[in-house]
Amino acid sequence: MTYEGARQALAAPRRWQTMEFDFWLAILAAYALLPERSLLLNETAILGLFALSLDLVLGIAGIVSLGHAAFFGLGAYTAGLIGKLGLTEPILGLLIAGLAAGALGFATSFLVLRGSDLTRLMVTLSVSLVMLELANRLTTLTGGADGLQGIVIGAVLGTFEFDMFGRVAAAYSLIILFLLFLLARWLVNAPFGLAVQAIASNPLRSAAIGIPITRRLIAIYSIAAAIAGIAGALLAQTTQFVSLDVLAFHRSAEVMLVLVIGGTGYLYGGLVGAVLFKLLQDQLSDLTPQYWQFWLGLIFVALVVIGRERVFGFPQAVWRRIRGGV
Amino acid sequence: MTYALETRLLQRRFGGLIATSDVSFTLPVGGRYALIGPNGAGKTTLINLLTGVLRPSSGTILLNGVDITARRPDHRVAAGLVRTFQINQLFPKLTPLQSVALATARRMGLDGALRQRLDANQAVVQQSMEVLERFGLMDVMAQPVATLAYGRQRLLEIALAVACGPKVLLLDEPAAGVPEAEREGILTGLAALPRDIAVLMIEHDMDLVFRFAEHILVLAAGAILTQGSPAQISADPKVREVYLGHS
Ligand SMILES: Nc1ncnc2c1ncn2[C@@H]1O[C@H](COP(=O)(O)OP(=O)(O)OP(=O)(O)O)[C@@H](O)[C@H]1O
Ligand SMILES: [Mg+2]
Numbered sequence: 001m002t003y004e005g006a007r008q009a010l011a012a013p014r015r016w017q018t019m020e021f022d023f024w025l026a027i028l029a030a031y032a033l034l035p036e037r038s039l040l041l042n043e044t045a046i047l048g049l050f051a052l053s054l055d056l057v058l059g060i061a062g063i064v065s066l067g068h069a070a071f072f073g074l075g076a077y078t079a080g081l082i083g084k085l086g087l088t089e090p091i092l093g094l095l096i097a098g099l100a101a102g103a104l105g106f107a108t109s110f111l112v113l114r115g116s117d118l119t120r121l122m123v124t125l126s127v128s129l130v131m132l133e134l135a136n137r138l139t140t141l142t143g144g145a146d147g148l149q150g151i152v153i154g155a156v157l158g159t160f161e162f163d164m165f166g167r168v169a170a171a172y173s174l175i176i177l178f179l180l181f182l183l184a185r186w187l188v189n190a191p192f193g194l195a196v197q198a199i200a201s202n203p204l205r206s207a208a209i210g211i212p213i214t215r216r217l218i219a220i221y222s223i224a225a226a227i228a229g230i231a232g233a234l235l236a237q238t239t240q241f242v243s244l245d246v247l248a249f250h251r252s253a254e255v256m257l258v259l260v261i262g263g264t265g266y267l268y269g270g271l272v273g274a275v276l277f278k279l280l281q282d283q284l285s286d287l288t289p290q291y292w293q294f295w296l297g298l299i300f301v302a303l304v305v306i307g308r309e310r311v312f313g314f315p316q317a318v319w320r321r322i323r324g325g326v
Numbered sequence: 327m328t329y330a331l332e333t334r335l336l337q338r339r340f341g342g343l344i345a346t347s348d349v350s351f352t353l354p355v356g357g358r359y360a361l362i363g364p365n366g367a368g369k370t371t372l373i374n375l376l377t378g379v380l381r382p383s384s385g386t387i388l389l390n391g392v393d394i395t396a397r398r399p400d401h402r403v404a405a406g407l408v409r410t411f412q413i414n415q416l417f418p419k420l421t422p423l424q425s426v427a428l429a430t431a432r433r434m435g436l437d438g439a440l441r442q443r444l445d446a447n448q449a450v451v452q453q454s455m456e457v458l459e460r461f462g463l464m465d466v467m468a469q470p471v472a473t474l475a476y477g478r479q480r481l482l483e484i485a486l487a488v489a490c491g492p493k494v495l496l497l498d499e500p501a502a503g504v505p506e507a508e509r510e511g512i513l514t515g516l517a518a519l520p521r522d523i524a525v526l527m528i529e530h531d532m533d534l535v536f537r538f539a540e541h542i543l544v545l546a547a548g549a550i551l552t553q554g555s556p557a558q559i560s561a562d563p564k565v566r567e568v569y570l571g572h573s
Pocket of ligand 2: 370412498
């Protein structure tokens, strides 16, 4: 192979695929054509961003976590508190919430990164439980079980007021999701991202070629925590309410489920998983308001047992035929 | 005189077992040494100590005269002490090109870079290709490592270490599991290494050892039994008893 061939082979992973354009066009179309679904779209974007953050940790860096809600929740409370205290500019709120969650990620990374997968599960879980308990106890700050109320959020960029139909909220969340997705994609395709993926794949060899493993993992963990915090902040800002629920264990479990449904390690898994999860949740809760969780659970068990490839392989093949025919 | 690598009374215990017992040896700059010894003699343990995968119970390790006994593994690599593994330790989902480019980038201090792109860095691409070419991996360089035949993976195992720009290269049984016919490629790749690189090769294949090494260390039960030129070692009755007699 020639120099040019090698250069192109190295550049291949960061080249945009047609499927990727299709995906984002579909999102854009959903926003444009389904204005009555804006609230659902907003929730989906937030869940997708949260799952994207977990993908950086689990799929890219190979760090298992059962407590990712710690960062989501801290971001939500931070954004909410800032809004309550009078700093109502949403973008600024996002940044501060991201910094706070990133700082928590950095501080806890030293605990998380030592030890085996099992230790990591326990440590991440414990961190989120501690956060939940803190939020529960610090009632003057968080409102405790009543939730944080009286959050005031200004217009985005001083121009776009949040409306009751969620049009601005959905657009805002989707744009932030897209920008942070670009950031994640950029990181993963940088030498830094290659090093992190190498560490996930074989830490022994990564160390043996001289990669400072701990430092790289701390970096990716902190960045992912910041992104999770921003996802939480989006929820706080667009709903103008934060409850203990943002730190609950089921939120960590749900985002893990969403990511596993969509597939780990290629950055779209969390987004695809979120779309699927929210669509099913929405449809099922309409059909059977009481038993939707049962059916949702059953479908996901089936998905995992039958295998994602086989379930999604068929529509993908059909899609390729359609595209190929055009 | 400073040596490329030197150990002084290196010792490592696993519970009651002394896996490395008062090992003192020197490897000169540009030396081509072999380390032989029966199974369980402590050869891999010695490499793990040298590279910092294991901590010694006592003793000292010097790299170019500098005490590195307490240094982190990645710092030792940056200082030029690089190893390969007895059992392949590769990145199955990456391609050989990506793997070697990552090691090359690491050598240039670019493995944490955010704004660079490896394909846009001419030195990285050029030097990665040189290493792949030396080990005959050009034709498979864009395939996932997991799909490569075992012999090719074994060559990549060495290529990855060479890409790190070693001053001292430690090879743990490079020919292990490689069919007789394919072993030549390993020697060819090693023969092209710059002369100032010191190599310590662990190997059970005596033919390979005698063709490669100018000096042989014999390890038995964790301790250095004897050392000398290939001719001296092959004539040594002690060596025959513990080692050559077995194979
Ligand atoms: N992590 C460990 N814990 C306990 N014992 C160990 C450990 N690593 C190695 N040993 C023991 O130390 C001794 C030396 O092992 P080592 O792997 O260094 O031998 P070797 O010379 O490389 O053998 P081989 O030719 O089979 O590769 C063996 O008895 C082995 O069982
Ligand atoms: Mg061994």
